[in-house]
Amino acid sequence: MVKMRYEVLEQDTAKPSALDAAIEIIDLPKKGILTELTIQARSLGAVGTEIVTPMWVILQKVEVLVKGAQVIKSFTGNIMRALEWYNHGPFGMSCDYWGEDNNQARYRSFTIYFNRFHGDTAYGLDLAAYESPQLKIDWDCAQTSSDGMTYGAHGTPTFTYSVIAKIYDGTPAGFQNKYVKTSIIDQWVTTASTIHSTEIPLGFPLRGLIYRGAYVDINNEYTLEKIKLDFDNGSWVPIELNYAQFWHVFKQWFPEPVQVGMTLRTDDTPDFDPQVYKVVSLSNAPAGANQIIASLTTSRRPFGQIMALTASATASTTAATMWMNIFGWGPMQCLYIPMSQLTDGAAETINTNAYGRIVLSCTSGASSGTSGYQYIVAEYDIPNGM
Numbered sequence: 176m177v178k179m180r181y182e183v184l185e186q187d188t189a190k191p192s193a194l195d196a197a198i199e200i201i202d203l204p205k206k207g208i209l210t211e212l213t214i215q216a217r218s219l220g221a222v223g224t225e226i227v228t229p230m231w232v233i234l235q236k237v238e239v240l241v242k243g244a245q246v247i248k249s250f251t252g253n254i255m256r257a258l259e260w261y262n263h264g265p266f267g268m269s270c271d272y273w274g275e276d277n278n279q280a281r282y283r284s285f286t287i288y289f290n291r292f293h294g295d296t297a298y299g300l301d302l303a304a305y306e307s308p309q310l311k312i313d314w315d316c317a318q319t320s321s322d323g324m325t326y327g328a329h330g331t332p333t334f335t336y337s338v339i340a341k342i343y344d345g346t347p348a349g350f351q352n353k354y355v356k357t358s359i360i361d362q363w364v365t366t367a368s369t370i371h372s373t374e375i376p377l378g379f380p381l382r383g384l385i386y387r388g389a390y391v392d393i394n395n396e397y398t399l400e401k402i403k404l405d406f407d408n409g410s411w412v413p414i415e416l417n418y419a420q421f422w423h424v425f426k427q428w429f430p431e432p433v434q435v436g437m438t439l440r441t442d443d444t445p446d447f448d449p450q451v452y453k454v455v456s457l458s459n460a461p462a463g464a465n466q467i468i469a470s471l472t473t474s475r476r477p478f479g480q481i482m483a484l485t486a487s488a489t490a491s492t493t494a495a496t497m498w499m500n501i502f503g504w505g506p507m508q509c510l511y512i513p514m515s516q517l518t519d520g521a522a523e524t525i526n527t528n529a530y531g532r533i534v535l536s537c538t539s540g541a542s543s544g545t546s547g548y549q550y551i552v553a554e555y556d557i558p559n560g561m
Contacts, residue, residue, distance in 0.1 A: 177345035178344050178345065179343050179344075180341075180342055181340070182204060182339070182340045183339055184203070184204075184340055185336060185337050185338040187337055188336055189333055189334075189335040190333065190335070192332070192333040194332075195315065195332065196314060196315035196317055199314070200309055200311055201310040201311075201338055202307075202308075203239075203302060203310060204342060206303045207342035207343060208301055208302070208342065208347070209308075209340055209341070210289055210298075210342070210343065211290070211340075212286070212287040212310065212340050213284055213285065213341075214284070214310075214312065215282040215283065215284050215285075215337040216230050216233070216234065216282065216285070216334070216336045217277050217282050217335050218277055218316050218333060218334045219277040219329040219331065219332045219333055220327060220329050220332075222274065222275045222440050222442075224442070225325050225445045225446065226327065226440075226446070226447060227273060227274060227275055227327055227329075228316070228318050228319060228326035229270075229273065229326070231252035231253040231255075232252060232318050232326065233252065233316050233334075234251070234285065234312065234314055235252070235313045235315050236249070237249075237255055237287070237311070238313075239287065239311070240309045240310075241305035241306065241307065241308050243306070243307050247356050247557070248356065248358075249357065250287075251359070251550070253507040253508070254359070254385065255287065256268075256507050257385070257507035258288065258357065258385075258509075259285065259288075260433060260507075261506070261511050263294075264288070267286075267506070268433055268435045269436050269437070270283070270436065271438065272438045273437050273440065277332075277333055282337070288355065289354040289355060290354070291382075291523070296343065297347075297350060297351050298354055299343065299347075299354055301559040301560070304559045304560040305560070314334055321448075322389055322390055322448075322508075323391035323393075323446075323478070323546060324391045324447075324448065324478055352558060352559050353557060353558055353559065354559060355554055355555070355556060355557070356555045358552065358553055358554075359550055359551070360375070360551050361551040362551075363548065363549055364545070364547070364549075365388065365398060365543050365546060365547050365548070365549055366545055367540070367541055367544065367545060368540065368541045369538070369539050370537070370538045371537050371538075371539070372534050372536045373534065373535045373536075374532065374533070375533040375535060377527040377530065377533065379527060379557055380524035380525065380526055381514050381524055381525045381527050381553065382514055382524050382556055383511055383513045383553075384404075384511070384512045384514075384535060384552065384554075385511050385551070385552035386399070386402065386509070386549070386551060387507070387549065387550040388508070388549035388550070389452065390478065390544060390546055392479055393547070395453065395475070395476070396540065397539070397540040397541075398539060398540070398543050398547075399537055399539070400417065400538045400540035401416065402414060402421050402535070402538070403416075403535070403536040403538075404512065404517075404533075404535050405534045405535075405536065408532060413517045414512070421510075422504070425504070425505070425510060426504055428513060429504065429511070432502045433503050433505070434501070435450045435499075435503070436500050437498075438462055438498055439469075439497055440495065441481055441483055442490075442491045442492055442493060442495070443482060443483040443491045444480045444481070444483075444490070445481060447478070447479065447480065447481035450506065451501060451502075451504060451506060451507075451508070452477050452503065452506075452508045452510060453477070453505055454471060454501060454502075455503045456501070457470065457471060457502075458500050460498050461495070461496075461497055462496040462497050465491075465495035466485060466486035466495075467483055467495040467496075467497055468484055468497070469482060469483045469499070477505075523556075524555075
C-alpha cells in the first residue's frame with residue numbers, strides 16, 4: 176500500500192512588515208511523487224476609494240524549477256487560480272475574505288497540479304528524478320493596478336505565506352511516470368484590429384491551451400474577435416470561430432458554471448474583478464450592521480466598476496462588508512482549449528511530433544483598445560526525468 180503525506184514546507188513565514196516585494200525560493204522535498212503543491216498567502220490591504228489589491232495580483236509570477244533553472248511550471252497568480260478550477264480543485268474559486276485584515280484565517284490558497292486533475296494518482300512529479308526542485312514566488316504587495324483596474328495597497332503589508340506539498344511515498348497503482356507541464360508561451364500587448372499568431376512548441380503531447388485577455392471597460396468580443404487553431408498550415412483547422420461561436424463551443428466543453436464566493440469590503444464605484452470572463456448572475460447580502468447591496472455597472476465586460484448602495488438606495492461612501500456570489504464562465508478570464516475535445520474522445524492529448532507547425536491565432540477587434548496583455552499558456556505531458 177502506497178502512503179500519502181501532506182508536508183508543510185513553510186508555515187506562517189512572515190516577511191518584514193514594510194517590505195513591499197521580494198522573491199521567495201523554497202526547496203522542495205528530494206523524494207516521493209509530488210501531485211499537488213499549495214501556496215497560502217496573506218497580507219494587509221487598504222480599503223479606501225479602491226478595493227484591496229487581490230492576492231492573485233500580488234503573486235506576480237510563480238514557477239517550479241528543477242535542475243537549477245529548468246522551468247516546469249510557470250504562472251501568473253490569476254492563471255494559477257484559473258487552473259485550480261479547471262483541475263477540479265476543491266473551492267477553486269472561493270475568495271473567502273476580500274478585505275484589509277491579515278490573520279491566519281484569511282489565507283488565499285493557490286494549488287499547483289502536477290497530476291491531470293485533483294486527486295489523480297496516475298500523474299505526478301517524481302522528485303527523485305530531479306536535482307534541486309524548487310518553488311519560486313515573485314510577489315509584490317505594492318501593486319495598485321492590474322488589467323487597467325486600480326487597487327488599494329498597504330504601506331506595511333506583512334506578506335505571510337505557507338506552502339503545503341501533497342506527496343506519495345512509493346508508486347501508486349497505475350502511475351504512468353509523467354507529470355503535466357504548464358508554461359506561459361506567449362504574452363503581448365493588445366493592438367486594435369490585429370491578428371496575433373503564437374507558434375505552439377512541438378516535442379511533447381499537448382494537453383491543452385489557455386487564452387487570457389481582458390481589460391477594464393472593454394467588451395470580451397472586442398479583445399477576442401476571432402480565434403483559430405491551425406495544424407500544418409491548413410491541413411487541419413479544428414477551430415476557426417468568431418467570439419460568439421467560440422463561447423458556444425467553449426460552454427459545451429465546460430458546461431458547469433463557475434461559482435465565485437467571497438466576503439467583500441467595498442464602497443461605491445471602485446474597479447472590481449468578478450473573477451470570471453463572462454458574468455451570468457450576481458447576488459449578495461449585507462454582512463454586519465451596515466446595510467449595503469451591490470451590483471455591476473455592466474454584464475458585458477470581464478472588468479468594470481461595482482455599484483454599492485446603502486439601505487436608502489444612495490451611493491455608499493464608506494466601505495462596508497457583504498457576502499457575494501457570482502456565476503459565470505471562464506475562471507479568471509481564462510479560456511481553456513482541451514485537446515481531448517478535438518479528437519475522437521479516447522485520447523487526452525495530441526501528438527505534436529505528428530505536425531511540422533501548430534499555430535494559435537487571436538484576432539482583436541477595432542474597439543479592443545491598445546492596452547493590457549494577452550497570454551497563451553500551454554500544457555504538456557512530460558515523462559519524469561526530462
